Amino acid sequence: MDSLITAAARALASGDPLGALNRVALRDDAPALALRGIAMAQLGDLDRARALVRRAARTFGQREAIARARCIVAEAEIALASRDLGWPTKALDAACATLEAHGDRPNAAYGRHLQVRRLLLLGRLDEAEQGISELDPASLPPASRTVCELVVAGIALRRLRTKAACAALTRAKDAARQASIPTLTAEVEHASLALSTPAARLIARGVERPLLLEEVEALQASPALVVDACRHVVRRSGVMVSLGRRPVLFTLARVLAEAWPVDVPRAALMARAFRAKRVDESHRARLRVEIGRLRALLRPLAGVTATPRGFVLVACDAGEVLVLARPVEERHAAVLALLADGEAWSSSALALALATSQRTVQRALDQLAVAGKVQSFGRGRARRWLAPPVPGFTTSLLLPALLTGD
Template sequence: MDSLITAAARALATGDPLGALKRVALREDAPSLALRGIAMAQLGDFARAKLLLRRAARGFGSREAVARARCIVAEAEIALVSRDLGWPVKALEAARATLDSHGDRINAAHARNIEVRRLLLLGRLDDAERMLADLDPTPFPPASRAAHELVVAGIAIRRLQTKRARAALQVAGQAARAARIPALMAEVESASRVLEMPAGRVIARGEEHLLRLDEVETLLASPTFVVDACRHVVHGADAVVSLATRPILFALMRHLGEAWPGDVPRSTLIADAFRIRHADETHRARLRVEVGRLRAILRPLADISATELGFALLPHAACEVVVLAPPVEDRHAAVLALLADGESWSSSALSMALGASPRTVQRALESLAADGKVQSFGRGPARRWMTPPVPDFPSILLLPGPLPID
């Protein structure tokens, strides 16, 4: 490897893409194309970067399997950053296996880290943790160690394990400073701010206040009866009941939780749950049926009693009932929560992450765009959606993934 290639690679390793381009910008050999592709990716020109990396992969000979595998890993990272979650994962797995078999442990670990980050975006935390368990980050260089700890922190934050997240972010910060890469240090700082921002809003006895993520963790670990409007579940002292697929029942549950220890008039429950203005006897009969269904589901945790005006919640053991809601509520909050990372997403990637149909996601994006909350650029398959970070908007409790108690 000649001196210019070596110097360009060192410049890229320290986060200096312009310095790398000065050395290889006019060259067309495969190593130079690969380094130019990585440099363009660091500068944000992902389309050009992918083309250069593909040309480099084709340019390497049959005996240069490791170099081709590194190009595939770099392209996979670009796909991840540009939120192309449909990029062929099997190609990355094959590249990782090639690197591992040829003794390139660091780049093989980097490939695994990319796979874990993709799983994290999709909310598949169990799979992500299983992949991380096979990695020993001790021999990693500072930049790779920082990236590894950021993933560890991301999983811990999703699981509401704030102490573990803080510890991982502290190690990531030390590694990023040792690597002297400004972009990496900024990424760690941005991830650390999540722990200090409001993550939820507690409503109890007619009052409400904001909670940080560690306070949400403490609340859910307490014996308090929590109606979680972020995940649409009900937390009791010994059990958790999900109403995520029962929107009418959860609407009733939230009203009962916010009114506790008082009751909720039947007219209020009918108007909100069934979305009608004028109720008749058929709606009151339907309300009785839905309350009966909710009573059966809640049997391990609470009862619902009929009162003269309506219905009231009666927890079995909890001495307090609260509703945990997002700091900012929006009809398409889950979409906004993913877009709040500031990256550009395709509608197909949002559909994969949320587990929703492409048409449902597209309607949500069009509605948000009409309200000026998101914007798009590009056309057709290249169209991307993004929004600047929304102040005090929850990006953790609304993200896809298992419940904190799972």
């Protein structure tokens, strides 16, 4: 490797893409193409970066297996940054195996943790946690170790394990300090904000207040009856009843819990649960049926009693009834939460992350665009969507697959 290639590689490692381009911008040999691609990725031109890295992989000969495998890892990172979650993972698996077989363990480990980051974006927390447990951060250079610890922190935040997240973020700060790359330091600082900004809202006896993630975690162990609007479950003392597929029943449970210990008039229940502007006898009959179903499901946790004007939730020995609500009550909150990471997403990637159809996501994006909450650029398959961060809130409880057991 000649001196210009070496100098360009060192510039990239220190977070200086312009310095790297100054040395290899006019060269078209395979190593220079790879370095140019990585530099363009650091500068944010991901389409150009991917084209250069692919060209470098083709230019490297068949005998240069390590270099070709490194190009595949670089392309996988670019795909992840551009939120191309449908990128073929089998190619990355083969590249990591090649790197391990040739003794390049740091780059192989980095490729493995790219796979974990993809799983985290897709909300597949169990697989992500298993993958990250197989990696040894101590064997990675400081920059890679920083990103690895950020992944550990991201999993812990989504699992509501604030102590583990805090420890991982502390290790990430130390690694970022050793790496001396400003963008990494900024990324760690941004991730740390999730621990100090409101993550949810607590509603009790008609009073509402914001909660930090640490307080949300503590609420899970509370003996109170909690109607969790983040996961659409009702829980108390480790017993949980899921209403995720019963939206009418969950709405009734939430309305009753928000009013507790006061009863709720029948008209108010029908208006919220059935979205009925005009109430007739059919709505009253349906309300009786749905209340009966809710009473049967909640029997291990609470009771629902009729009153002269409506119904009231009976907390039994729970002592208190609490409602845990999302920080932002928005119909398409999950879409906004994914877009709030500041990256440009395609509708297909959003559909993969939310485990829904692309057409459903496209309809949601169109509605959000009309409301001025998201914006797009490009056309056709190249169309990407962006949204500003949710002000004053962390989006951890808006993302899919947030808690254990989903």
